[in-house]
Amino acid sequence: MTILLAPMEGLLDHPLREVLTAVGGIDRCVTEFIRITDQLLPEKVFTRVMPELRHGSRTRAGTPVRAQLLGSDPACLADNAARLAELGAEGIDLNFGCPAKTVNRHRGGAVLLDEPDLLHDILAAVRRAVPAHLPVSAKMRLGHRDDDGRIDAAQALAAGGAGELVVHARTKLQGYRPPAFWHKVADIRAAVAIPVIANGEIWTVADAQRARAESGCHGLMLGRGQVADPGLAWALRAADGAPPHLVTWAELLPGLARFWDLVALQAAPRHRAGRLKQWLNLLRRRYPEAQAAFDTVRPITDPAAVQAALFGPAAPVRAG
Incomplete structure (x- = not known):
């Protein structure tokens, strides 16, 4: 397929x-x-x-x-x-x-x-x-x-x-x-x-x-x-018969952090929190943990506050 x-x-x-x-x-x-x-x-x-x-x-x-x-x-x-x-x-x-x-x-x-x-x-x-x-x-x-x-x-x-x-x-x-x-x-x-x-x-x-x-x-x-x-x-x-590969929330978390870093490279600060909320809003259809993360950041608009709430201290971001 x-x-x-x-x-x-x-x-x-x-x-x-x-x-x-x-x-x-x-x-x-x-x-x-x-x-x-x-x-x-x-x-x-x-x-x-x-x-x-x-x-x-x-x-x-x-x-x-x-x-x-x-x-x-x-x-x-x-x-x-x-x-x-x-x-x-x-x-x-x-x-x-x-x-x-x-x-x-x-x-x-x-x-x-x-x-x-x-x-x-x-x-x-x-x-x-x-x-x-x-x-x-x-x-x-x-x-x-x-x-x-x-x-x-x-x-x-x-x-x-x-x-x-x-x-x-x-x-x-x-x-x-x-x-x-x-x-x-x-x-x-x-x-x-x-x-x-x-x-x-x-x-x-x-x-x-x-x-x-x-x-x-x-x-x-x-x-x-x-x-x-x-x-x-x-x-x-x-x-279709391939070996199963279940993508857990724990497996996805590094990708969520990577997404946040990449958004920071291309989006103006006022739009960054919205991009993350947009994805979390869809992810909560599949992951209960995404619902909790969405609830945490929903009232937050400041990128630094989002970073601290979900990902901890910011690290240098590379595009490649």
Whole structure:
């Protein structure tokens, strides 16, 4: 089974990729989207979103990371994809699934699923712009307002040169509200000759088994479910017959401290406590100890006070 870690703007960024891939079980990550409008971005923009470019497009644990681009201009996307290839990106992923109103209003993300010809042109331009050995993949939803055009969209992406397709099993209008319609991914899988990976609303082993059964997909992309339970990928592999690997709170604690250190390197002081609370809020679905930690830091906004309450005296932090 292939297990990918999802790109989630404002949640699954570099610090969480570092920690979750160190726990293990993940085959590949995708960055949060890099918005492309009308210019070739400077290197510092790419490395800010994807510090892994400095380390062979790998997390510190060695997990490959693919850069995700979002936009609607085929030529400009192609130029930026070529620049990422020069910088050593493991692959290029294209975002046609973001449901954010601001993104959609500026002709990005899921609204492009209404324009299959443009989807094809974007994929074809990016595919031509990067070396033949470099993977180019795409992420989509079932549709924009409805899912009637999902097959046309998927076939356009495949015909344009996508080597892999991740499908979030909801439309843009359905957002992140349960349920996910995994059975509708099966139609896409049957209509294209490239690997299709199911995504959306996978929180448990039972969810994953249903997603695979209903979609017919061998691979899965995990988002909030993996953030809430960093041992979920291992649990899925154990359900497939691999040796069990239970990720305890004690095993996770060093990763939580590492996450806090990495957040301190990239976030302004006023935002640091919020990032930690965001993760603890999800972790308490799985770990009672996370509930206690969340309760401890919930009223605290000062980073030094958070550090003292959960982690003890601060030590020098290194990005690498």
